[in-house]
Amino acid sequence: MSNSDASAPQRGRPTVLDRAAIATEAFRLWAERGYDDVGWKDIAEATGVSVRTLVRHFARKSDIAWIGVPAATRRLRDALDDTPEGSPVGDAVRRAIVASISDDPMMPAGPAWIRVVCAEPEIAGTAPTAYQPWIDELARFIDHRVPGITPAAATAVASGYQAATFAALVAWSEAGSHERAAAAADEALTWLSIPAP
Template structure:
């Protein structure tokens, strides 16, 4: 991540932030000291990035905590767009969700710490519905395009159910089997879900 357009620059080398490294170190720190008890100075010491620079990129600590949802939504969008129209809807959704979780090693490394944090920290638990809304909206839109006869509320309910099932599968993975690929664990769990179109 580089400085946003219009942001003042200091002389010398441009400011560049390795967000993956910041996130991984922040999760480790929060898992040890707690989210609320960790100050910006603590984060700066753990990440090697000044508190001023961190605040320039992240207006709040929760912005660091939820940073992974946007790229997950982008992966979901790309996977759905690449799915052939003749793939059964349940298979298409399951595969795209697994791709949104990501097989990338750096994502795998921080996933367990992230899951423990956002499922136990009250401030972050309260933010979950808003944080997941773009992901759910993307999936609901795809389901609606595949099932044009389905009411929008039904498509959103299905997408929300898939998000809840995905999150629960990830929690189980973090607790029971963190050595396997989390995306594979999610895809296997979602095989138990089906989308059935009611008879006319």
């Protein structure tokens, strides 16, 4: 798609954007030049999508870093919804989190993505907002499955699992391991538990 095609969409028709391709190019540019040295124009030239279209779809440049989180949240929700009623909560949570992790190197939680997210304060600063729907899904499940837990406690536990998962993925990325990201997270999460009621 040329820049002129992207900047002149037909009226009344929604713009279809290959968000994964945009993220791939943005991460490539950020890795080569640094996050602060890559502007909207650079991303537009690399992707063939106009600056105007990019800005319409991404309120901030840092939003590009989080495009994989909604899909991860859907995978988490689907895995939680498929959990048999009698399954131990801790095991169900761990399996669902592992199911939510993508093997795409530019999506959460590939090594290239993790390096950029950790290195760039602007991106890291938007992580709490980006991950809130994922945490909310996990908290909903915990609240439903753990008798007596308060919604605040369920959210705290879910937030702890999110932080532990991200820490495991950072360690995996830094180690240069050849194992899958999901396997690294699975191994780390076995050390966490939710007490049986």
